[in-house]
Amino acid sequence: MLYIDRFHKIMRNYPNVHNPCVTIITPLYNGGQFVSESIASIVNQTYSNWELIVIDDCSTDDGTRIVEEYQKGDNRIKLIRNECNLGPAKTRNLGIEAAAGRYIAFLDSDDIWLPNKLEVQLRFMEDNNTPFTFAYYEQIDEQGKLIKKMDYFPKKVTYRSTMMSNKIGCLTAMYDTQYFGKVYMVDIRNRQDYTLWLQLLKKVDYAYCVPEILARYRVRKGSISSNKWKLVKYHWHIYRHIEQQSFFTSLYYITNYITLRLLRK
Known part of the structure; x- marks a missing residue:
């Protein structure tokens, strides 16, 4: 409680310096089933200086209508409509391009933030003077039931350690x-976000982990992320063609990836 009280005192006394805007990027493609829950988790944040940019990638369901309903009651929510389907990387990049906030964060249309996510993470970044952070989270199924807690990450990661295991x-x-x-x-x-982390880690020594569960990741049936072996192909492409590592260096990284990630029980 003392931690939270101190945070709110700072917010009141220094609103312009210690109350930076966070832009949240949410790509939307036929996400009507879960997008309301995702947006609600942002609207209910204890930290209020944010903007949500939802980029619709030519959805054919009622997802955009749901976003528009939220817009009516909250002018922090913005909706961009792609003229044609661009895929997740270009769609997220349009949101980054339009972002007005100092900080950029991401939430897909089927995932959820805990109410104190922004408050805790921003405080951690200011206290530790670090420009790039991540946090513990939970995996849930399509019904919202807990699969497992992802709360075993190291205090900090580097470019090299992230090449081996994200x-x-x-x-x-x-x-x-x-x-x-x-x-x-x-x-x-696929793995567009991974390419962003690697770019950032080339510009800073470490990304630091906030040691608290702040979000819930929904595992969907048939998704790429749920098929571990398909991910090998995408990682190999990143190592060889995006990060431009040699064949043997790429082989070293992919072997570590398989050992540390795919064979982990």
Whole structure:
């Protein structure tokens, strides 16, 4: 309680210096089933200086209508409509381009933040003077039931350790544009967020982990992220063609990836 009381006291006394705006990027493609729950988790944040940019990638369901209903009651919510389907990387990048906030964070339309996510993470970033952070989170199924807690990440990660095994969940990542400028995702079909983390880690020694569960990641049936072996192909492409590592260096990283991630029970 003393921690939270001190935070709110600072917010009241220094609103312009210690109350930076956070832009939240949410790509939307046929996400009507869960998007209301995702937006509600943002609206209910204990930290209020944020903007939510939802980018609709030519959905055919009622997802955009749900977003528009939220817009009517909250002018912090913005909706961008793609003229054609662009895929997740370009869609998120449009949100980054339009962002007005100092900090950029991400939440997909089927994931959820806990109410204190922004408050705790921003306080951690200020206290530790770090421009790039992530946090613990939970995995849930499509019905919202807990699968497992992702609360075993190290205190900090580097470019090299992240090449071997990514610990940064997109729904918890946040970076400071005052330090990095706006950094965008590489336009590939999958693991776009991973390419962004690697770019950021080339510009800073560490990304630090907030040691608290701040979000819930929904595991969907048939998703790429639920098929571990398909991910090998995407990681190999990143190592060889995006990060431009040699064949043997890429082989070293992919072997570590398989050992640390795919074979982990």
